[in-house]
Amino acid sequence: MTDGPPPVRIVLLYGGQSAEHEVSRVSAAHVLRAIDTSRYDVVPIAITPEGRWLRSDATLAALQAGPDAIPGVLDASGTDITPLGSVAPALPGQQVVVLPILHGPRGEDGTVQGLLELADVAYVGTGVLGSALNMDKATAKVVAQAAGIPVCRWISARDSELDDAFIARVGAELGWPVFVKPSNMGSSVGVSRADDPGGLRAALAEATQYDEWVVVEEAVDARELEVGVIGNEAPRASVVGEILPTHDFYDYDDKYVDGAAEMVIPADVPPAVAEEMRTLAVRAYRALRCDGLSRVDFFYESEGRGLLFNEINTLPGFTPFSMFPSLWAESGLAYPELIDELIRLALARHAHRSPHRRLR
Ligand SMILES: Nc1ncnc2c1ncn2[C@@H]1O[C@H](COP(=O)(O)OP(=O)(O)O)[C@@H](O)[C@H]1O
Ligand SMILES: [Mg+2]
Incomplete structure (x- = not known):
């Protein structure tokens, strides 16, 4: 030995x-x-x-x-x-x-x-800034927009501002229905759709149980596409996948309880759309300060605005059946090799940043 x-x-x-x-x-x-x-x-x-x-x-x-x-x-x-x-x-x-x-x-x-x-x-994975940024849906949208990445129409507010004037503003600026979400959450927890001012009040009460800040978005009529990105300085994107929710939308039960949502990999979209999504995903990954890995989620309005950035998950679901590892398996990187690659990227990032740490 x-x-x-x-x-x-x-x-x-x-x-x-x-x-x-x-x-x-x-x-x-x-x-x-x-x-x-x-x-x-x-x-x-x-x-x-x-x-x-x-x-x-x-x-x-x-x-x-x-x-x-x-x-x-x-x-x-x-x-x-x-x-x-x-x-x-x-x-x-x-x-x-x-x-x-x-x-x-x-x-x-x-x-x-x-x-x-x-x-x-x-x-493994994104640092402090990128993790916090991507967990906060409102701030992530601001940064994505500044980087020229299309997003749907939205408004954010904190719990103390949710008065009648806010309800009226949502109706005037976004119309109905809308999606209401806690800004800082995941797994569709606290997310609901509201069809009118009464529904919005209930949805806001639900969302503010989970966070002080909420996001209200126009409800888009779109397909849900997701792509995996890995890397540090030179991120690369996987093939594109599609989620087919079986519930009203891709809610918590659909994700974890009855697991009924279906994944289609690769997604059945025109090659140019998949290519554009990979480019936008890498741009979002860089703008939103991701490292190591992330899953970048989009809405796709085939008849309307095309791709709209929804969110980045910096630590996506990681069972072999989850979207992220499945996208990479389809892209030629099997589960054990994906783990090896993430460990390699973690060590490389730590080594790359160590001179900066010594100078502080
Ligand atoms: N603006 C929207 N229009 C239509 N459906 C939406 C909208 N926002 C969210 N949804 C639905 O709700 C799900 C969860 O919302 P998302 O923003 O992805 O939050 P989470 O971080 O909890 O996954 C989405 O996968 C989608 O099915
Ligand atoms: Mg999501």
Whole structure:
């Protein structure tokens, strides 16, 4: 045996404090199954809904026992650890990469990324600014528009401003129906459609349960197209996929409960539309400061304005059946290689940025 450098340590963060806790655990089970444990030293860490970080020794034991034992032990049991302590290398000279398989607020929104910056550790995905920016739908639209990326008509406001004048303004500027969303959320939680002023009041009350800021948008009659982007300085886009919601719209149940929404990969759209979408997606990825990976979602009005940017998910669903890995599989990058590539990009970004850190 030769004395090479110690294997890269992968700290897999999963669970988290958002409505997407369960989804994260499903993704984590698949990632654990796919990671090559002969090349990486894997440390799974569960974040409970209450925000405790647990080194999940049962998960680790299951990982060593064989992949089939993993799903049953992804419960939140284990030894309490401090977040910064958990990302320390175990061996001298060991490289550490944190893989945050966390969706939604307090995971995908820059908070965990801030902690990882403080720890000066490499991590998969977008940094603090891009994570926070893309989690906030209102601010993301402002930046996308400034970069020349078409978006639908919309208005944002904070909860203290939702008076009769605001309702009247929505009717006058957007017409009916409209979509109402918490600005800072995901998984369609708190999203609803309103057909009139009464419906809007109810939808605003629902959305403001989840965030202080809300976004109201014209309801577009459009197809929903999504594309995967990976990379740092030179991002590249996957083939385009389409979501066919079976519910009224692509809501939480459609995404996670009955999972009825269908994915079509590649989407049946003219090649020029797919090409334009890839170009716009890479432009949005750069303007909205993404790194590592993101899924960029568009509406497509075939008879009207064409492609309209909807949102970027900086930590998209990551089961092998989720849109993002499926788009890359169709583009020639299979699930285990996709994970390898993301780890490589995390290390490269950390190395690229380290001189900047020393100068501060
Ligand atoms: N302006 C809109 N017009 C029509 N449908 C919309 C609009 N905004 C959202 N939707 C529907 O609601 C779903 C969730 O909204 P989205 O903005 O993607 O939020 P989330 O971050 O929760 O995924 C979309 O996938 C789509 O089906
Ligand atoms: Mg969405």
